[in-house]
Amino acid sequence: xxxxxxxxxxxxxxxxxxxxxxxxxxxxxxxxxxxxxxxxxxxxxxxxxxxxxxxxxxxxxxxxxxxxxxxxxxxxxxxxxxxxxxxxxxxxxxxxxxxxxxxxxxxxxxxxxxxxxxxxxxxxxxxxxxxxxxxxxxxxxxxxxxxxxxxxxxxxxxxxxxxxxxxxxxxxxxxxxxxxxxxxxxxxxxxxxxxxxxxxxxxxxxxxxxxxxxxxxxxxxxxxxxxxxxxxxxxxxxxxxxxxxxxxxxxxxxxxxxxxxxxxxxxxxxxxxxxxxxxxxxxxxxxxxxxxxxxxxxxxxxxxxxxxxxxxxxxxxxxxxxxxxxxxxxxxxxxxxxxxxxxxxxxxxxxxxx
Numbered sequence: 001x002x003x004x005x006x007x008x009x010x011x012x013x014x015x016x017x018x019x020x021x022x023x024x025x026x027x028x029x030x031x032x033x034x035x036x037x038x039x040x041x042x043x044x045x046x047x048x049x050x051x052x053x054x055x056x057x058x059x060x061x062x063x064x065x066x067x068x069x070x071x072x073x074x075x076x077x078x079x080x081x082x083x084x085x086x087x088x089x090x091x092x093x094x095x096x097x098x099x100x101x102x103x104x105x106x107x108x109x110x111x112x113x114x115x116x117x118x119x120x121x122x123x124x125x126x127x128x129x130x131x132x133x134x135x136x137x138x139x140x141x142x143x144x145x146x147x148x149x150x151x152x153x154x155x156x157x158x159x160x161x162x163x164x165x166x167x168x169x170x171x172x173x174x175x176x177x178x179x180x181x182x183x184x185x186x187x188x189x190x191x192x193x194x195x196x197x198x199x200x201x202x203x204x205x206x207x208x209x210x211x212x213x214x215x216x217x218x219x220x221x222x223x224x225x226x227x228x229x230x231x232x233x234x235x236x237x238x239x240x241x242x243x244x245x246x247x248x249x250x251x252x253x254x255x256x257x258x259x260x261x262x263x264x265x266x267x268x269x270x271x272x273x274x275x276x277x278x279x280x281x282x283x284x285x286x287x288x289x290x291x292x293x294x295x296x297x298x299x300x301x302x303x304x305x306x307x308x309x310x311x312x313x314x315x316x317x318x319x320x321x322x323x324x325x326x327x328x329x330x331x332x333x334x335x336x337x338x339x340x341x342x343x344x345x346x347x348x349x350x351x352x353x354x
Contacts, residue, residue: 005082013088015119017112018151024086033079036072037101043076045069076101083108115155123151127167134173138203142168146196162193169199179206 009027012020028034035041045068050060079101084092098104127148132141149164159167169180179202187194 005085009082009086011086011088012091012108012112014091014112017108018115018119018154020086021109021113024083028079028082031078031082033075033082033101036076037079037083037105039102039106041102043069043072045072080104120152120155120157123148123155124157127152130171132168132171132173132176132203134175137207138173138176139207141171142200142203145171146200149196161195164196165194165199168196168203169194172203175210176203176206179203 005027009023010016010020025034028037045065047063047065048060049063050058052058080098083101083104084095084098087095095104095107098107127145130141130144130148132138145164145168149159152159169183172180179199183194183199183202
């Protein structure tokens with residue numbers, strides 16, 4: 001409950017009584033408490049009865065009906081609390097002793113509800129600075145103008161209807177210039193002054209019939225433009241369409257002239273390709289011929305690991321047996337001299353030849 005009150009009703013600081021009173025009245029109405037606050041509200045449970053005795057003397061007594069009076073008192077206390085909660089501390093301290101919401105409401109109205117020149121000027125300035133947008137719904141701007149007009153009327157700074165209608169027509173955007181001419185002609189033919197209600201109705205109808213459809217077409221055109229955009233790495237649609245006849249040219253082996261000057265472009269492309277091929281051929285001829293192949297020794301593959309074997313190794317004290325493993329060597333083995341007996345078949349052939 002309190003969250004709605006704080007969010008819907010502003011705090012009365014002495015300068016915003018018009019806004020505060022309208023919001024507070026609406027809130028009290030929604031809670032069923034306005035009948036306890038409005039002017040002339042009285043407890044229906046209290047009645048005054050006048051009785052006359054035998055001697056002719058009249059006596060007036062108050063009678064209280066609890067079934068009707070107690071619910072009204074509860075609503076009055078709630079309304080009083082809601083009003084005091086939305087008063088500025090500097091104002092609320094002055095009315096801590098108030099017990100009747102109706103009296104408190106009338107007191108605040110007499111003290112802060114009488115507007116001055118400064119408040120009326122603020123409302124009039126807000127009315128003059130309101131702009132009717134071009135290409136969008138004019139209803140919010142027109143409603144704001146009417147709200148300022150009603151507040152000025154409550155402050156006794158009333159603006160004539162014909163003047164207000166002329167002000168609205170002066171604020172009409174370029175897209176509604178035809179409305180100004182139509183209203184002017186209609187007022188001239190009817191010999192009457194334009195009215196704000198007629199201007200608001202004409203502008204709203206123009207937006208519904210022309211402006212909204214034009215805005216829809218503009219959004220559709222923007223959507224079509226965005227749909228033609230291709231993601232990165234893919235050619236646009238018109239490039240793909242132009243590549244199709246080029247592929248047909250390659251398959252048919254015939255030239256294609258895509259319009260005026262197409263043959264010249266084909267000749268220039270052929271000359272350019274021939275010059276590139278000639279340049280590549282001359283560059284290859286200028287390169288030196290390759291030399292004789294060089295023999296390179298490749299290391300033997302590593303043998304499989306096996307049990308250790310013993311081989312003779314040089315030492316300062318003679319030959320000793322030391323365990324060695326077969327490891328890949330980085331130098332080629334030294335060939336044995338001819339005739340050493342390592343190649344038996346070759347030695348026999350040499351003896352026969354001699």
